[in-house]
Amino acid sequence: MGLNNRKNQILKAVVDDYIGTAEPVGSKSLVSKYNFNVSPATIRNEMAELEELGYLEQPHTSAGRIPSDKGYRAYVDHLLQVDELPRAEADKIRNYLRDNMDEVTQLIRKAATVLSEKTDYTSLVLSPQYKRSHLKQIKMLMIEPGKALVVVVLSAGVVKDRLVRIPEILDAVQLMQIASAIEDGLSGMTLDDITLVTVAAAARQTPLPESLLNQVMYEAYLSIKQADHLDIYLDGSHRMLAQPEFQDVRKAHDFLETLNRDKLIAGYMSELKESDDLSSIEEEKDENKDETKLQKKSNDPAYMVRIGQEILLDGLQDCSFITTSYKIGDTVAGRIGVIGPRRMEYGKVISHINFVKMTVNDQIIRLANGETRMEEQNK
Amino acid sequence: MGLNNRKNQILKAVVDDYIGTAEPVGSKSLVSKYNFNVSPATIRNEMAELEELGYLEQPHTSAGRIPSDKGYRAYVDHLLQVDELPRAEADKIRNYLRDNMDEVTQLIRKAATVLSEKTDYTSLVLSPQYKRSHLKQIKMLMIEPGKALVVVVLSAGVVKDRLVRIPEILDAVQLMQIASAIEDGLSGMTLDDITLVTVAAAARQTPLPESLLNQVMYEAYLSIKQADHLDIYLDGSHRMLAQPEFQDVRKAHDFLETLNRDKLIAGYMSELKESDDLSSIEEEKDENKDETKLQKKSNDPAYMVRIGQEILLDGLQDCSFITTSYKIGDTVAGRIGVIGPRRMEYGKVISHINFVKMTVNDQIIRLANGETRMEEQNK
DNA sequence: ATTAGCACTCAACCCACGTGAGTGCTAAAG
DNA sequence: CTTTAGCACTCACGTGGGTTGAGTGCTAAT
Numbered sequence: 001m002g003l004n005n006r007k008n009q010i011l012k013a014v015v016d017d018y019i020g021t022a023e024p025v026g027s028k029s030l031v032s033k034y035n036f037n038v039s040p041a042t043i044r045n046e047m048a049e050l051e052e053l054g055y056l057e058q059p060h061t062s063a064g065r066i067p068s069d070k071g072y073r074a075y076v077d078h079l080l081q082v083d084e085l086p087r088a089e090a091d092k093i094r095n096y097l098r099d100n101m102d103e104v105t106q107l108i109r110k111a112a113t114v115l116s117e118k119t120d121y122t123s124l125v126l127s128p129q130y131k132r133s134h135l136k137q138i139k140m141l142m143i144e145p146g147k148a149l150v151v152v153v154l155s156a157g158v159v160k161d162r163l164v165r166i167p168e169i170l171d172a173v174q175l176m177q178i179a180s181a182i183e184d185g186l187s188g189m190t191l192d193d194i195t196l197v198t199v200a201a202a203a204r205q206t207p208l209p210e211s212l213l214n215q216v217m218y219e220a221y222l223s224i225k226q227a228d229h230l231d232i233y234l235d236g237s238h239r240m241l242a243q244p245e246f247q248d249v250r251k252a253h254d255f256l257e258t259l260n261r262d263k264l265i266a267g268y269m270s271e272l273k274e275s276d277d278l279s280s281i282e283e284e285k286d287e288n289k290d291e292t293k294l295q296k297k298s299n300d301p302a303y304m305v306r307i308g309q310e311i312l313l314d315g316l317q318d319c320s321f322i323t324t325s326y327k328i329g330d331t332v333a334g335r336i337g338v339i340g341p342r343r344m345e346y347g348k349v350i351s352h353i354n355f356v357k358m359t360v361n362d363q364i365i366r367l368a369n370g371e372t373r374m375e376e377q378n379k
Numbered sequence: 380m381g382l383n384n385r386k387n388q389i390l391k392a393v394v395d396d397y398i399g400t401a402e403p404v405g406s407k408s409l410v411s412k413y414n415f416n417v418s419p420a421t422i423r424n425e426m427a428e429l430e431e432l433g434y435l436e437q438p439h440t441s442a443g444r445i446p447s448d449k450g451y452r453a454y455v456d457h458l459l460q461v462d463e464l465p466r467a468e469a470d471k472i473r474n475y476l477r478d479n480m481d482e483v484t485q486l487i488r489k490a491a492t493v494l495s496e497k498t499d500y501t502s503l504v505l506s507p508q509y510k511r512s513h514l515k516q517i518k519m520l521m522i523e524p525g526k527a528l529v530v531v532v533l534s535a536g537v538v539k540d541r542l543v544r545i546p547e548i549l550d551a552v553q554l555m556q557i558a559s560a561i562e563d564g565l566s567g568m569t570l571d572d573i574t575l576v577t578v579a580a581a582a583r584q585t586p587l588p589e590s591l592l593n594q595v596m597y598e599a600y601l602s603i604k605q606a607d608h609l610d611i612y613l614d615g616s617h618r619m620l621a622q623p624e625f626q627d628v629r630k631a632h633d634f635l636e637t638l639n640r641d642k643l644i645a646g647y648m649s650e651l652k653e654s655d656d657l658s659s660i661e662e663e664k665d666e667n668k669d670e671t672k673l674q675k676k677s678n679d680p681a682y683m684v685r686i687g688q689e690i691l692l693d694g695l696q697d698c699s700f701i702t703t704s705y706k707i708g709d710t711v712a713g714r715i716g717v718i719g720p721r722r723m724e725y726g727k728v729i730s731h732i733n734f735v736k737m738t739v740n741d742q743i744i745r746l747a748n749g750e751t752r753m754e755e756q757n758k
Numbered sequence: 759a760t761t762a763g764c765a766c767t768c769a770a771c772c773c774a775c776g777t778g779a780g781t782g783c784t785a786a787a788g
Numbered sequence: 789c790t791t792t793a794g795c796a797c798t799c800a801c802g803t804g805g806g807t808t809g810a811g812t813g814c815t816a817a818t
Contacts, residue, residue: 026811039761044812062768062811103541139520141530149538151520151528159528159542162482237616238635247628249620256617256635405780418792423781441780441799 009036010046011055012079015067019343022244024064069308072320072342076305082347085355093118093352097359104128104158104367108326109233111336111360116236119349121340122259126269127231128326128333130154131192138186138220140179142172148216150179150223154191156328157368160227164219167212174208178216181205191228196221232266234259243341245318258315259339268313269335272304272323303350303357308342320344324353326360328368336360388415389425390434391458394446398722401623403443448687451699451721455684461726464734472497472731476738483507483537483746487705488612490715490739495615498728500719501638505648506610507705507712509533510571517565517599519558521551527595529558529602533570535707536747539606543598546591553587557595560584570607575600611645613638622720624697637694638718647692648714651683651702682729682736687721699723703732705739707747715739 013034017025027040027047036043047065050056055071058064067075085093096114097107108125116123137153146168151161166175185202186194196218203217204210237259246252259265303324311321316339323337336357338349392413396404406419406426415422426444429435434450437443446454464472475493476486487504495502516532525547530540545554564581565573575597582596583589616638625631638644682703690700695718702716715736717728 024811028811040811041761041763041813042759045760048813058812060768061813062766062809064811137522141518141520143516143532143538149530149540151530151540153522159522159540161528161530161538161540163538236639238632238639241628241632241635249626249628249631252628252631253617253620256620260615260617403780407780419780420792420794421790424791427782437781439799440782441778441797443780 006036007046007050008079009034010043011050011067011071011074014047014050014056014065015071015075015079018066019345022343024059024066026064029064067342069310069342072307076307076346080346080350082350082354085351089118090355093355094359097356097363104364105231107360107363107367108334108336109235111356112233112235115336115338115352115356116239118352119338119340119345120236120239120242121338121344121349122237122240123235124259124265124269124335124337124339125233125235126266126335126337127229127233128156128158128328129230129270130156130158130228130333132190132331133158133328134188134190135183135186135194135224138179138183138224140166140175140216140220142175148175150220152223152227154227156331156333158227158328160223162219162223162226164216164223166216166219170212170216174206174212175216178203178206178208178213179220182217182220186224191224194221194224199224230266230270232262232269234265240340243343245341245343251318254315255319258313264313269323269337272306272335303353305346305350318342320346322346322349322353324357326357326364328364333364385415386425386429387458388413389422390429390446390450390453393426393429393435393444394450394454394458397445398724401722403438403445405443408443446721448689448721451686455686455725459725459729461729461733464730468497469734472734473738476735476742483743484610486739486742486746487713487715488614490735491612491614494715494717494731494735495618497731498717498719498724499615499618499621500717500723500728501616501619502614503638503644503648503702503714503716503718504612504614505645505714505716506608506612507535507537507707508609508649509535509537509607509712511569511710512537512707513567513569514562514565514573514603517558517562517603519545519554519595519599521554527554529599531602531606533606535710535712537606537707539602541598541602541605543595543602545595545598549591549595553585553591554595557582557585557587557592558599561596561599565603570603573600573603578603609645609649611641611648613644619719622722624720624722630697633694634698637692643692648702648716651685651714682732684725684729697721699725701725701728701732703736705736705743707743712743 010030013030013036014025017030017033027043030036030043031038031040047056050071051058051065054068055074056065057068059066084090093114097110105127108127112123112125115125134155135152136155137151139151139153141149141151143149143163146165147163148166149161149163151159153159182199182202185205186198189198199217199221203213203220206213237256240246240255241252246255303322306321306323308320309317311317311319318341319339320342321337321339322344323335325332325335327333336353338344338353340349389409392409392415393404396409396412406422409415409422410417410419426435429450430437430444433447434453435444436447438445463469472493476489484506487506491502491504494504513534514531515534516530518530518532520528520530522528522542525544526542527545528540528542530538532538561578561581564584565577568577578596578600582592582599585592616635619625619634620631625634682701685700685702687699688696690696690698697720698718699721700716700718701723702714704711704714706712715732717723717732719728
C-alpha cells in the first residue's frame with residue numbers, strides 16, 4: 001500500500017462510515033466523528049488525493065465521497081481487522097448446527113440459514129462435490145422383479161443411491177454378482193476417472209449374457225455419475241431488499257433473477273479459485289498491516305472476497321461476495337458464501353463465515369464417523 | 380350471482396382491463412375498448428352500483444375503479460373461461476418434464492421451474508407426503524462394521540434411505556434378521572400408524588439380546604419417519620418484482636420474506652382443503668354460468684383459488700394463490716401452486732397449472748413403474 | 759504543511775399551479 | 789323507468805421555480 005498513515009486512517013474512516021450510513025461521507029463529519037486532530041480542509045486535501053489515486057469517488061460534485069472498488073479492496077486487504085466471534089454467538093451457531101443433524105444435505109442447508117440470519121445478508125452454499133472421491137462400494141438391492149436400488153458408497157463416507165429398472169428375469173443373486181464384479185473392477189477409482197467404458201469392462205467379468213448386463217451396467221454408471229451432482233442452497237435473498245442500494249426495484253429484480261439461476265451460480269462458485277484471492281492481495285508491503293494478513297493466512301481462514309466488478313456475474317456487480325470452502329476429510333468439498341452490498345460489514349461476515357466453515361467441517365467428520373444424534377445428545 | 384347480464388359484462392371488462400394495465404379503469408375507456416352500446420354515463424351508473432355491492436372499489440374519488448377481492452372472486456367463479464393450453468405449448472412442457480427425469484424430486488422441481496417460467500409468476504411446489512402410504516419393505520444393508528444403510532420402500536413405489544450407525548458387533552446376517560423382523564411386523568401399515576412402540580414390538584421378534592436391538596430399532600424408526608419429510612420448492616420469486624404492485628420495495632421485501640419461510644409455507648400448503656374451494660363457489664345460481672362451472676368440475680381440474688385476504692399468510696395478502704394437487708397413484712400426494720398479484724392472469728395460470736398437474740401425475744406413474752429415460756427415448 | 763475563508767455546485771425539498779381523467783348529480787329525452 | 793347529455797367538482801400527477809444546505813475546490817494567510 002503506497003498510502004501514508006493518515007491516508008489509511010482516512011480511507012478506513014470513510015469506508016467504515018459509509019458502511020454504517022450508506023451516505024456519502026464528507027470532510028466535516030469525518031473530523032467530528034473520528035477524532036482527527038486536523039481541520040476539515042486538510043482532510044479535504046487528502047480525500048482529493050485519495051480520489052485521484054482511485055480509492056474514493058464522488059457521486060456528484062457537491063456530495064461527500066464513497067469508496068470505489070479499489071477502496072474497498074484496500075480496506076479488506078490491509079485495513080480490516082477480523083475479530084473472533086464472541087463466544088456466546090459461536091456457541092449458538094454451533095449448537096444450531098449440531099442439533100438434529102443426520103445428513104450432510106441438512107447440515108449445509110442449515111449452515112446457509114444460520115449464516116444469512118446472523119449476518120443479515122444473503123447466503124449461498126454449494127453442495128459437496130465428489131469428483132475426486134474414490135468409489136468404495138457399489139451394491140444393488142433387489143426391490144422387486146424388474147426394479148433395484150443401486151447404492152454407491154464413496155470414500156468420503158458418503159452414500160448415494162438411486163432406484164433403477166433392470167431386466168425382469170434377473171434374480172437377486174445374479175444382481176449381486178454384477179454389482180460385485182463392478183465393485184471389484186472400479187473400487188478405488190475416483191469418480192472423475194470412471195467412464196462408461198470402465199464400467200462396461202468391469203461388468204463383463206460376470207458370467208451372464210451381455211444382453212442382460214447392458215442395461216444394469218448402464219444404470220450403475222449413471223448412478224455413479226449422479227453421485228457427483230451439484231446443488232446450490234440459497235437463503236435470505238429477501239434480506240437484500242432491506243439494503244438502501246436495492247431500493248430501486250429494478251436492481252433488486254436483477255439481483256434476484258441472477259441468484260435464481262441455480263446452475264449459473266453453482267458453476268461460478270465451483271470454479272472460484274482460492275489462489276486468485278491470495279494473488280490479488282499482493283502489491284506492496286506495509287509492515288504492520290502485513291502482519292495482520294499473515295495472521296489471517298496461518299489461521300486457516302483462506303476466505304475469498306470479491307468486490308463489485310470483480311464478480312463476473314451480471315446483476316451482482318453492486319455486491320460483494322465472500323466465500324470459503326468446507327472440507328470432507330482433507331479434500332475441498334463445497335463452498336459457503338455470503339453476498340451483500342459492496343457496503344457490507346466485512347468483518348462481521350468474515351468472522352461468521354469462518355466460524356460456520358469450521359463448524360461444518362467438524363460436523364461432517366462427525367457424520368462420516370457415523371456418530372448419530374443420540375450420541376451427540378449424551379455428549 | 381345476483382348480477383344482471385350487463386353488470387356481469389362490465390365487471391368482467393373491468394377485471395380484464397385492470398389485469399392488463401394495472402391502472403384503475405374508468406367508464407369512458409371501458410365503452411371505447413369493449414364495445415358496449417351505451418354511453419359512459421350508463422356505465423358509470425352501473426359501476427356505482429357494482430361498487431355499492433362490493434365488487435369494485437375506488438382508490439380515490441377522481442379515479443377509475445379496480446376490482447375488490449369479491450370482484451375477483453366473482454370473476455374467477457363465474458365469468459372466467461379457462462381454455463385448454465395450446466397444443467404447442469403443452470408439448471413443450473410435456474417434453475421438458477419428460478426429459479432426463481429420474482426422480483420424483485427432480486420432477487417436481489422442474490415442474491416448479493416450468494410453471495414459473497410459463498406464467499411469469501412465482502411457483503411453489505410441495506413435495507409428496509407419504510403419511511398415508513404403506514410401508515412395503517425395509518432393508519438394512521451393511522456398509523462397514525458399525526455402519527448400515529436403511530432402505531425404506533413405500534407402497535407408492537418410492538424408496539427412501541438413510542445412513543445409520545449400528546453396534547459394531549452386529550454382522551450382516553443379524554442385521555438382515557432384524558430388518559426382516561421389522562418388515563414382517565410392519566409391512567402394510569401406513570406411515571402414520573407406525574410408532575416407536577410398534578417398531579420395538581416387531582424388532583423384538585429377533586432372537587438377539589435387547590441391548591443390541593435397541594439402537595438398530597430406533598434408527599429404523601427414524602428412517603421410516605423421515606421418509607415423510609415435507610419439502611417445498613420455490614421458483615421465480617424474482618418475477619414478482621416485475622409487477623407494478625410490488626414496486627414498493629417494502630411490499631416486495633415482505634412478500635419474499637414470507638416465501639422464504641419454508642416451514643410456514645409448507646404447512647400452509649399442506650393444510651389447504653379442496654373442499655373449502657368448492658364451498659366458496661356457491662351462493663346463487665345463474666344458469667349459463669353454472670354450466671361453465673360444472674364443466675370445470677367434471678373436467679377434473681379441482682384447482683383452488685385464494686384471493687387477497689383469503690390467503691391467511693401475512694405478506695401475501697396482495698396476492699392471489701392458485702393451487703392444485705398431484706397424485707401418486709390415486710392418493711393425493713403433494714401440491715403445486717402459483718402465486719402472483721391479485722391482478723393475475725387467472726385463465727392462463729389455471730390452464731398451465733392444470734396441465735402441469737396432469738403431466739406430473741402421468742410422470743409419477745411412469746417413474747413408479749420404473750420406466751427409465753432410455754425407454755422414454757425409444758417411445 | 760495546515761487552515762480559515764469564500765465562492766460555487768447541485769441534489770433534495772417544498773410549494774404553487776395547471777392539467778386532465780374521472781366522478782356524481784340533475785334534468786331532459788326516449 | 790332507463791338512458792343520456794351536460795356540468796360542476798375532485799384529486800393525483802407533472803411541471804417549474806425558489807430555497808436550502810451539505811459539501812466541495814481554491815486561495816491566501818499562518
